[in-house]
Amino acid sequence: MTPMVKAEQVCKSFGALHVLKGITLEVGRGEVLCMVGPSGSGKSTFLRCINHLEQVNAGRLYVDGDLIGYRERGAKLYEMSPRDAAKQRREIGMVFQHFNLFPHRTALENVMEAPVQVKRVKKAAAVERAKDLLEQVGLSDKATAYPAQLSGGQQQRVAIARALAMDPKLMLFDEPTSALDPELVGEVLAVMKKLASEGMTMVVVTHEMGFAREVANQLVFMDGGVVVESGNPREVLANPQHERTKAFLSKVL
Amino acid sequence: MTTDESPPSAIDAVPLRHPWRWVAAVVILVLLFLFLYGAATNEAFKWSIYRQYLFDPRVLSVGLVNTLQLTVYSMVIAIALGIVLAVMRLSPNPVFNSVAWVFLWIFRGTPVYVQLVFWGLIPVIYQSMQIGVPFTGPTFVQFSVQTLSIPFLLATIGLALNESAYMAEIIRAGISSVSEGQLEASTALGMSWGLAMRRTVLPQAMRVIIPPTGNEVISMLKTTSLVTGVPFTLDLYGITSREIAARIYEPVPLLLVAATWYLVVTSILMVGQYYLERYFARGASRKLTGKQLEALAKAQLGTGAA
Numbered sequence: 001m002t003p004m005v006k007a008e009q010v011c012k013s014f015g016a017l018h019v020l021k022g023i024t025l026e027v028g029r030g031e032v033l034c035m036v037g038p039s040g041s042g043k044s045t046f047l048r049c050i051n052h053l054e055q056v057n058a059g060r061l062y063v064d065g066d067l068i069g070y071r072e073r074g075a076k077l078y079e080m081s082p083r084d085a086a087k088q089r090r091e092i093g094m095v096f097q098h099f100n101l102f103p104h105r106t107a108l109e110n111v112m113e114a115p116v117q118v119k120r121v122k123k124a125a126a127v128e129r130a131k132d133l134l135e136q137v138g139l140s141d142k143a144t145a146y147p148a149q150l151s152g153g154q155q156q157r158v159a160i161a162r163a164l165a166m167d168p169k170l171m172l173f174d175e176p177t178s179a180l181d182p183e184l185v186g187e188v189l190a191v192m193k194k195l196a197s198e199g200m201t202m203v204v205v206t207h208e209m210g211f212a213r214e215v216a217n218q219l220v221f222m223d224g225g226v227v228v229e230s231g232n233p234r235e236v237l238a239n240p241q242h243e244r245t246k247a248f249l250s251k252v253l
Numbered sequence: 254m255t256t257d258e259s260p261p262s263a264i265d266a267v268p269l270r271h272p273w274r275w276v277a278a279v280v281i282l283v284l285l286f287l288f289l290y291g292a293a294t295n296e297a298f299k300w301s302i303y304r305q306y307l308f309d310p311r312v313l314s315v316g317l318v319n320t321l322q323l324t325v326y327s328m329v330i331a332i333a334l335g336i337v338l339a340v341m342r343l344s345p346n347p348v349f350n351s352v353a354w355v356f357l358w359i360f361r362g363t364p365v366y367v368q369l370v371f372w373g374l375i376p377v378i379y380q381s382m383q384i385g386v387p388f389t390g391p392t393f394v395q396f397s398v399q400t401l402s403i404p405f406l407l408a409t410i411g412l413a414l415n416e417s418a419y420m421a422e423i424i425r426a427g428i429s430s431v432s433e434g435q436l437e438a439s440t441a442l443g444m445s446w447g448l449a450m451r452r453t454v455l456p457q458a459m460r461v462i463i464p465p466t467g468n469e470v471i472s473m474l475k476t477t478s479l480v481t482g483v484p485f486t487l488d489l490y491g492i493t494s495r496e497i498a499a500r501i502y503e504p505v506p507l508l509l510v511a512a513t514w515y516l517v518v519t520s521i522l523m524v525g526q527y528y529l530e531r532y533f534a535r536g537a538s539r540k541l542t543g544k545q546l547e548a549l550a551k552a553q554l555g556t557g558a559a
Contacts, residue, residue, distance in 0.1 A: 051441055082445060090443030100438035104456050104535060114442035117452055144545075146535070166442060 002065040004029050004170055004201040005050060009059035012045055019045045021225040022059065027218070030199045034212035034233060037222035038248060043205040046222075047172050050203065051092040052085050063092060064169060090118060093163030097175040099155045101147040107134060107158045108143040111165045119166070126165075133161040137191050153184030157191055164195075171195065173204040209253055213237055221245045303506040306497060307513065316492030317514055323409060323477040323488060328470055330413035335420025342425050353421070360418035365411075366479050372411035373404065373483035405487075408480035416473060423465045427458035459533040467526035471519050478511075489514055 005027040012020040019042045027033045035043045048054040049061055052069040061068045068088060070077040080088075102110050111130035115121040121129075134140050137157035147155050156176055163171060173192065177185040189211050196202055196215050206212060212219050212233045219233035221240075229236060229245045237253070240246045292298055306312060341353035360368070385392035431454045439449035478490035486495045490511050498507040 053437060053440065086440070086443045086445050089441055092441075094438075094441040096434060096438060096441075098434055100432075100434035102435065102438070102453055102457075104460075104533075113452065114444065117448060118443045149545075162442070 001029065002062075003027060004031070004064055005033075005203065006062040007046075007059070008061075010046065010049060010056055010061050011058035012042075012049055012054055013057055019225055020049070023222075023225075023227055024059075025218075025220060025227060025230065027201060027203060030201055031217040032196045032202045032204065032215050033218045033220060034216040035203065035205045035220045035222060036207065036209070036212065036248075036252075037228075041222040042225040043222050044174050047094075047174050047203060047205050050170075050172055051089050051094055052080075053094075063088070086118075090114075090166055091169050093166060093168035093171040095156070095159050095163055095171070095173045095176050097178050099147070099152070099159045099179075101155055101159055101162070103147050106144050106146055107139060107150065107161075110147070110158055111162045114162070115165050130161070130165060133164055134158070136164075136194075137161045138187070151184060152180045153187045156180065156188045160188075160191055160195070169201065171200055171202045173202065173206070175205050175207070177206065177208060207252060209237060209249075221248065223248070297505055298509070299503055299506040302501075302503050303509050306493070306507060306510050309497070309510075311492055311496065312489070312510060312514070315487055316489040316511075317518075319405070319487045319492075320474065320477050320489040321518070323405075323412060323480065324470065324474045326409045327412035327416060327477075328473055330409070331416035331420045331469075331473075332466070334413065334417035335424050338417060338421035339424035339428060342421065343428060357418045357421060360415050361422075365415045365476060366482050368415050369408065369411040369479055369482040372407040373485075375407060376403075404480075404483050404485040408477075408483045408485040411483065412473065412476065412480070416469065419469060420466070423469070424458070424462055427460075427462035428454060430461045431457045456533070460530075463526070463529050463533050467522065467529070470526075471522050474518055474522070475515060 003026040005025075007023050007025050010020055010023040011018070023042075023046055025033070035046070037043050045054060049056050050063065050068065055069055066088065069080050069085060071080060071084075072078075101107075102113065105113060108127070108130050111133055112123075112126040115126045115129065116123055131140065131143065134143055137160055139154060139157055139161070142150060142154060142158075147158070150158065160176075176192070177188050180188065185208070189208060192202070192204070192211070193215055204211075204216070216233045218230060219236045220230040221228045221236065221242075221244075223244050229240060229242050236245070237249065240249055293300070338353045338356060341349040342357075344350060381395060381397045383392045383395040385394075435453050435457065436449055439453045440446075444452070477488050480488055481491050481495065485491065493507040493511040494504065498504045
């Protein structure tokens with residue numbers, strides 16, 4: 001079976017700054033991959049490459065067997081048109097550190113927006129689905145609230161519902177709890193745990209080691225644009241092999 | 254802390270007094286009365302002529318109508334062109350970018366009155382126009398610009414092009430005020446750039462664009478009085494001062510007539526602007542609307558009673 005995400009020697013640079021220096025990894029279907037590491041290590045950039053918010057400079061990145069961002073014909077690569085890139089993104093949900101909810105739309109409208117506008121789902125059907133999703137994240141009573149009237153944790157749960165509304169086969173989480181008050185972190189992690197238990201494939205950039213230990217199938221420790229160490233999260237966290245992993249974990253655990 | 258204490262009674266304090274506000278108000282009212290009394294009794298204002306011409310059909314059905322038409326047409330063109338110019342200015346394409354920059358440089362850098370006089374001279378500069386192959390080829394269509402009677406058209410174009418330069422900057426500022434994350438989130442949901450602009454960025458930019466645009470409409474209404482430079486004289490100011498006042502030698506009451514109607518229209522526009530701003534401000538504040546507060550209070554009452 002093809003893995004959901006397959007990265008082969010993925011490199012990304014911004015001008016002379018090399019952020020990713022050859023990332024190779026695989027995420028199987030229904031698996032949860034957690035990426036940890038110091039800031040500036042390239043975790044978020046890698047995540048953004050997966051849905052082509054950033055263009056990969058070298059290497060290959062596949063989601064569900066499809067090359068991301070390029071068409072391959074013979075030995076040549078052709079840059080993908082914006083239209084085709086948008087099509088690929090529809091199947092990949094993303095949750096951001098700062099939620100990025102649409103402030104001029106209510107919670108319900110936020111969740112409905114992409115299905116109605118992008119997938120052309122009928123409005124009535126989209127409303128029903130959006131209500132279901134808000135209930136799944138425990139916010140059925142906040143459907144008519146605007147994002148500014150919600151707490152950070154509630155906003156992030158709406159953002160998860162919004163991403164799920166497109167029925168993605170892969171969910172990307174970019175530090176989903178880093179902008180939250182400590183007491184609100186739990187409610188977001190609970191929703192993510194439930195999602196994982198329902199079989200969603202997830203790539204999560206996080207600093208929540210407890211979540212990684214409990215939920216992840218695979219833990220990747222990144223530093224300086226390379227994967228330093230990866231494996232079973234319990235083993236990596238309990239018994240890191242590399243000096244850099246040890247140094248990092250001693251600071252955050 | 255014990256729970257059986259009765260809740261404290263609501264505070265009933267003597268409100269802070271502001272005596273100087275009253276003094277200032279009285280002084281201003283007295284001055285206002287003196288001014289109005291002076292104006293009403295001053296012969297030079299010729300109030301009888303003012304009353305006679307206030308609802309004159311030439312003032313209303315020609316002057317006011319032309320002024321409104323000039324305002325609406327030139328603003329519509331200016332906003333449409335302004336959006337195009339703003340997007341060109343923000344585009345990574347260097348050709349678009351520099352074309353828009355030069356357009357803005359010229360139309361913002363010269364006075365609107367000068368531009369209007371220039372547009373009025375177009376029939377002198379380009380006496381005839383022809384469509385065909387340049388330099389050598391055959392001419393398909395040819396017409397004389399001078400025989401066309403187009404001062405209204407020229408006035409509209411002149412006002413619109415000048416205004417579009419300002420609208421472009423207002424719209425550009427509005428688009429730039431929307432955080433990058435909004436476009437990113439839309440993109441991640443599979444929206445195209447155009448759809449994200451239309452559904453996510455522009456509606457949020459509107460909150461920043463609407464207030465200055467309202468000011469521009471009001472300002473445009475008044476700027477239309479400059480079309481006398483084209484010359485186009487059938488607008489409100491042209492009719493009152495050039496067509497009527499110049500004939501009966503009564504500039505003061507007719508200026509007051511024009512001023513009255515300008516003021517009436519700007520007042521109506523201000524009311525419209527208030528509602529537009531309120532519509533586009535939704536979601537911008539944590540403050541709850543009256544309806545939402547009511548619902549919350551009801552919910553609280555429900556749990557309190559249970």
